[in-house]
Amino acid sequence: MRPAPMSSTTDTPPALDRRSLRPDCTNCFALCCTALGFSRSVDFAVDKPAGIPCRNLASDFSCTIHEVLRPRGFRGCTVFDCFGAGQHVSQGLFGGISWAADPESGKDMCAAFKTARQLHEMLWYLEEAQGRTFDPEARHRAGRLRTTIEAAMGGGVHRLLGLNVEEVHVSVRALLIEISEEVRMSYSAAGREHLDAALVPGADLIGRNLRSRRLCGADLRGAYLIGADLRFNDLSGVDLLGADLRDAHLDGADLSRALYLTQSQLDAAGGSRSTRLPADLKVPDHWGVS
Ligand code: SF4
Structure with a gap:
């Protein structure tokens, strides 16, 4: 009913x-499966115009491939919020x-x-x-x-x-x-000297090893962190508004005090139960347990 x-x-x-x-x-x-359009890409296996129901949509508004979205090439659906x-x-x-x-x-x-x-x-x-x-x-x-x-x-x-x-x-x-x-200023009381010039809004940090970089208080708004290694790093006070965290490595990272983090960013990243998250976000189902 x-x-x-x-x-x-x-x-x-x-x-x-x-x-x-x-x-x-x-x-x-x-x-989301009806109003939005998407283009065939690594995140969507097909093109779908906006305003047209997805071909995988059932009449009860459920997804007929919900359990196999990722292997079927619809990863984008699993990270949409x-x-x-x-x-x-x-x-x-x-x-x-x-x-x-x-x-x-x-x-x-x-x-x-x-x-x-x-x-x-x-x-x-x-x-x-x-x-x-x-x-x-x-x-x-x-x-x-x-x-x-x-x-x-x-x-x-x-x-x-x-x-x-x-x-x-x-x-x-x-x-x-x-x-x-x-x-962010409160995370760098002695100044911002520790933040290197690469750590700026919109920065291209794709695949970068940031594991041992001090990031607290950095402004990574809109940064491309695709595949970046952030393992065991402290991201307290890091502005992640709109940052692209697809396939970023977050095992052991502390994001509990990161700024403007969303569930879809986490869902797109990789991590584990050892990743520390803000209280109102949950561990993605596909993350490992190590
Ligand atoms: S594949 Fe499933 S979840 Fe994705 S848009 Fe189509 S019906 Fe919705």
């Missing part, structure tokens, strides 16, 4: 904290009536999902930023941005689709960077 809607569109929006920013596929109409936007749009905004039951809603549902996913991702980061800054004014601004986004999410489909997401994103991004600077 289909679960009851989480809330009507006229309810006061719930506080979207990190517990509600996790995917709940059982309450979603497979919006909607930050809870799927169930929010399916149940909260569209009242539990799927695009299959009401095909006319499909276009708006897909558009709402894409917007909601961006907003939920911002909420994920803002909650962390708000909790880590010691600056009351920055904390207040983070709270206001969260309220603005939550109001847009709770205000119905048309309000959501009318939101200027880019404008919100600019404000969120500026605040995340500001709070990152504050946090």
